[in-house]
Amino acid sequence: MTITCFDIGGSAIKGAVAADPAALTNLGRVDTPLDDFAAFIAAIAGMLAVGAADAASAVAISITGVVDPDTGIIKCANIPCIDGRTLGADLSASLRRKVLIANDADCFALAEAVAGAGRGHRIVFGAILGTGVGGGIVIDGRILEGTAGIAGEWGHGPAAATSAGDPPIAIPRFACGCGQVGCVDTIGGARGMERLHLHLHGETLRSTTIVANWLAGDAAAKRTIECLVDLLASPLALTVNIVGAGIVPVGGGLARVPELIARLDTEVRRRILRRTDRPLVVPGTLTVEPGLIGAAILGLSA
Template sequence: MIVSFDIGGSAIKGGIVRSQSDIRALDRRPTPKDNLAEFIAALRTVTDQAEEPFTRLSLSLAGVVDPDTRRIICANIPCINGRDLIADLEAEFSVPVMIANDADCFAMAEAEVGAGKGHRIVFGIILGTGVGGGLVSDGRLVNAAGGFAGEWGHGPAAALRAGHPPVELAHFKCGCGQSGCIDTVGGARGLERIHMTLHGQDLTSEDIIAAWQVGDPEAVRTIDVYIDLVASPLAVCVNMTGATIVPAGGGLANVKALMAELDVAVRNRILRQFDRPLVVQSQCTLEPGLIGASLLGLKAETQR
């Protein structure tokens, strides 16, 4: 038996895991952000609910494990940022610990039990507040030892002209320190930024989508530019990875019509031709981070 966690900046979700088909989610609790002892104590309130000894902790985290130093890069939970959290937790709990990025855990969940089941190469993408991704090949998470593979949202790749007809755009500053990242235009905040740039209207992504679905011309123009900006870099990722399915999660991915538009645009720009959808809505809509962390932990146990 293992204990798994999905840890975000606001909440910790835990689970007791005995097998792929036996993952019992537990109640959420707030994430202590500024005190390591309180953070570990919050995890212990979950492990204390295990009815028998557990053999591993497996965590999905809104951060990245540096593959060279094993230190955590996690801006929204300061008490663990820069720490070797694996060593900290192994010392506290006396069991092996593994940590993976939440987008990686999403990709793992989709590859094993979601939309990517049966595919060799699965590129899972997040279109939420921002943009993220994870890559699974032959059932193995590429970032199993940490790292940034699959982070297609970052790097100065956004086009400066997009839409039909094209409109001139500026590169927007990204939270990673660069400008022109897909993260600045591909998530919900990016959609809002595009709409403001084109029309001078400060609307929420939900309002923009709603207006687009009823044919509002300004929203239609915004979505046209959005799809053009996002489809090309995603197509490059598909070409580079050889992915045969791209499950999408996050708030924007919940809009079926939007994902259908993105799918068509991506399939028109890749080398391999598919006569079926490639970019699809995720199937693990409940607790994908927890499911992915659980599956990674179970795989690690079988390899001991």
């Protein structure tokens, strides 16, 4: 069986044909039409034509946003033309194919659980530390779909501590884009790191610069990273305790800083109930197209 899989974000649509998640035939990428649904469908249809997959084959999509499994309605602020639509049904009717859709963090977690760092573990929590904070849960090779499509979202809810570091320093409860205050998303990820650095030192720097300065031994950056890890470790440890994850692969831009993930792993293992000397929080191993791999697994296992 061959399927066509897509990884769709606010900037680009990437496609591939897959008979096996380990062997993707890349179809390239096109810009994501943000405000024109007809153009959005046409972009996907055009890549399908390039792939020349069997007319009866399914389409599997990893996408930014959350799909309610009961209604099929997607909530996606990044792509306004699909927000509020029954996207799977609409695409299926237009493309005349079965269409499967999952959140991109869920697809990352699925890819790592089946083909990456999570192989051999029953329960995998995929943590995203990119621009913001997200996650997905995979149990026995299946994505856990929560009510309204929400599960694994450890980045949201007023869970961030109000002090961090040694010696402790007060941390404000920053407002979050989800409408709450004090979310982990506000102090984790790249934007959270930048917000923390500004709060601690009155200096506006990009996250890449803060990380580079930290690795070079800069004292201010060291303090920022210390507070960041302290603020992230407790909610992530709580998530591990609740979910029972055997491994936590990390994706997103900060996963490309192994020294940072190693620090976070040490702190999380110090705070969970289960005692282990083995790494728990680890960089994801599928650094090339995990979204497409996750979508391929989703489609091929349906």
